[in-house]
Amino acid sequence: MSNPDLNPAITPALNSPALAVACDSCGAQPGDLCTSHSGTRVRRNDVHRVRSLALKHAEAQAAAVRAEPQPADEPPAIEVGQNYRPTTENLHHKATDRIVVRRLWTADDGHDAVAYDIHGTDYAGRDFLAHSACPIDVFRRSYRPDEPERRADAIERAEHLANIRDMVNDPTIIPPGSLIHGSYVFLLDEIARLQAVAEEPQR
Ligand SMILES: [Zn+2]
Numbered sequence: 480m481s482n483p484d485l486n487p488a489i490t491p492a493l494n495s496p497a498l499a500v501a502c503d504s505c506g507a508q509p510g511d512l513c514t515s516h517s518g519t520r521v522r523r524n525d526v527h528r529v530r531s532l533a534l535k536h537a538e539a540q541a542a543a544v545r546a547e548p549q550p551a552d553e554p555p556a557i558e559v560g561q562n563y564r565p566t567t568e569n570l571h572h573k574a575t576d577r578i579v580v581r582r583l584w585t586a587d588d589g590h591d592a593v594a595y596d597i598h599g600t601d602y603a604g605r606d607f608l609a610h611s612a613c614p615i616d617v618f619r620r621s622y623r624p625d626e627p628e629r630r631a632d633a634i635e636r637a638e639h640l641a642n643i644r645d646m647v648n649d650p651t652i653i654p655p656g657s658l659i660h661g662s663y664v665f666l667l668d669e670i671a672r673l674q675a676v677a678e679e680p681q682r
Contacts, residue, residue, distance in 0.1 A: 490523040500537055502530035563622035578622050591615040637673035644670050
């Protein structure tokens with residue numbers, strides 16, 4: 480090696496980690512050795528003390544940035560009509576339950592809330608639809624976004640529910656105006672919604 484400035488054996492300063500930063504004392508740029516006497520003499524044995532301090536300062540700053548809690552990515556917006564499924568940690572619902580967001584609002588105490596429908600099947604395999612609501616952060620922990628409802632699924636489900644609708648509309652089975660009839664009104668809404676999905680352009 481003909482140039483001693485590039486040989487760490489002759490120029491120990493080449494091993495100084497402080498070469499990573501510029502030197503405020505002599506103006507050496509990152510990677511360059513420090514110089515003395517207005518740049519006429521290369522410092523082979525060491526770097527300027529301020530340069531070592533500058534490196535420590537830079538390292539401390541980098542560590543502080545790493546330690547800082549990074550702002551979480553903005554969670555995806557929850558919107559009316561979106562479909563969700565229970566998370567695997569959510570033991571209150573079956574994985575097959577489908578959650579549809581129905582309403583978003585800010586409660587009197589200031590927290591954002593979500594009202595939603597739960598479409599599921601009961602112990603006998605019968606469809607049910609329940610309504611629930613919870614704070615939005617609880618919702619985010621309990622449900623994960625699902626694919627938009629597929630048209631084929633909507634058609635199949637609408638046909639399935641149509642049988643129940645016929646029963647609900649049969650006054651010999653369920654007296655109109657009765658409490659039980661009122662409890663089935665949601666089904667008619669759901670069937671209408673499914674039919675609207677089925678008539679939408681193919682997704
Ligand atoms: Zn220097």
